[in-house]
Amino acid sequence: QQITIQPQVEVTTLPTTTVYTDESDAYNRIPDSGRERQTVCHSMREYARDDDGDGFYEVHCNTMEGIWVGLRNFLRPFRGIHKKYLYLYVAMFEWSYNLRWIDFDFLRRLLFPPSTYFPT
Structure with missing residues (x-):
């Protein structure tokens, strides 16, 4: 059985929320509720990501x-x-x-x- 925090996310956030996480499987079902999930992959030594190249790291969980x-x-x-x-x-x-x-x-x-x- 997969451990998930999906019910807690649905109760405590709005459907338009973007959730920033690491690559943990506990967060995999977040997009099922319509919420956007942005991740960084700590196992690949990624701790922040600049998606649009403006020098501001939009995706991180620091x-x-x-x-x-x-x-x-x-x-x-x-x-x-x-x-x-x-x-x-x-x-x-x-x-x-x-x-x-x-x-x-x-x-x-x-x-x-x-x-x-x-x-x-």
Whole structure:
């Protein structure tokens, strides 16, 4: 029996989603649900691919792998977490990960739309 993540992909993504994966067989059925699958073949030492030649590597799975490394490093000091509370720790990590994009200018624009402040 083939192990697949197809049901989870269908529940958590939109039908128009492009899924970026490695060559694992667990992802083979993703296109069956109408979702596009782009792969890199780690066994052939391919880790990123520039499909259109513009110098930007469109196909890779490094971002998600990097997030998982960050989550593991975030959880390490807690030395074991009960699965009942894991979602709370993941939510806390997600909040802190997304917070890195918030700076003073973002907050100023959020709290004081252009019609309410005067440039300095």
